[in-house]
Amino acid sequence: MSWTTEPRTSDGITERDFVIDGPGGPVPGVSWSPGDRPAERLLLLGHGGTADKRADYIGEVAKLAVGHGMEAVAIDGPGHGDRVVPGQAPGHDNFFEVWERGGGTTGIVADWRATLDFVESQRTPRPTGWWGLSMGTMMGLPVTVADDRITVAVLGLMGRWGPNGDDLMGLAPELGCPVRFLVQWDDEIVPRSACLELFEVLGSNRKTLHANPGAHAAVPAFEVVASVEYLDRYLG
């Protein structure tokens, strides 16, 4: 586990790459921090299916988080980004297979816990939150349940669906921290009913569902902004 680049600062944001020794091999990641002060809070960003740690919208959320004085960290998910197996880039047809071969639920929990260990290794642990929709929830719900350093989460666009839908349904009752859960009312990928089923079984009594009209990837910008404000309020 090590930094693989020197920190570079642009527009007030310091960016630095790292790599983690995951159970299935190296996991590349990136950290964004305020350029002018130490970050006293940490936000883990889980990207969606077929995207990666540097997807545009992950960068946007990272920028919002840094604007609130947080460090934001993203890694590539199983079989995604720099972890793509040649000839097996993730798509609609092979998503289940890519997720499983890349390590699945167990693997990604280990990857993220190792990431958290690494990022926090040289300092006092900080209040930590999770932000991740769609595959970002396939990763983040299990990680948040497994690691009590994470004390608040933004999840959504996921439900009793996909390669780890049963894992999610089984683990959700153990999720006790505050959660904001986003649903797209006209989701053409993960059916609304599957999302509502997952929200239903989340164990937290501080869970709030926000639903907006539109397709899977059409989460309104105001909802994204508000989701980071929500995390800001809870990461005391």
Add this chain to the structure above:
Amino acid sequence: MSWTTEPRTSDGITERDFVIDGPGGPVPGVSWSPGDRPAERLLLLGHGGTADKRADYIGEVAKLAVGHGMEAVAIDGPGHGDRVVPGQAPGHDNFFEVWERGGGTTGIVADWRATLDFVESQRTPRPTGWWGLSMGTMMGLPVTVADDRITVAVLGLMGRWGPNGDDLMGLAPELGCPVRFLVQWDDEIVPRSACLELFEVLGSNRKTLHANPGAHAAVPAFEVVASVEYLDRYLG
């Protein structure tokens, strides 16, 4: 239609009573305004079933609205508050009957439009919103559809249910303004599924559903505060 008391100011809020000539008889109302400046925006407050224009939580929302520089106005709903017919105080058993005898959907739309005429009669019309849950939505959804002076609404805790459930389902597609719609996930009075059905058919493409765990009357305080902040943002 006239003011029935002189304005009285306490804790920075000026309160004044009025009465409207409704189609079914006099409709008493109350107005709350900032004590120190003219209110440039107006918020109509619809109380819930068995409550009235001076219910504690209506007073709380009025206080929040005044804090944002708005005037807030409430009237008694059909068969409620000062409009109770002796021996027919609204309760669980007779709610349908009280609502209908008090004037029902048609009557309450006329009552509220007359209220708006009165309150705005001596000034330039102001940006106007609606806030009303449960019976406050039974009133507010039809009023908002009928009167285009109302340009944003907070609704919820209501659905395809109750004495005017069919009216609501029929009118909802005509509701085109921004709406925040609150749902209580464990609503023991208006079933969650009935609420989701109503949200589904709301015509606005700027509609957002917020759902929280708990019973009908257990809307979290943070959600009430946020609902008035939402109206504040839209009442430009």
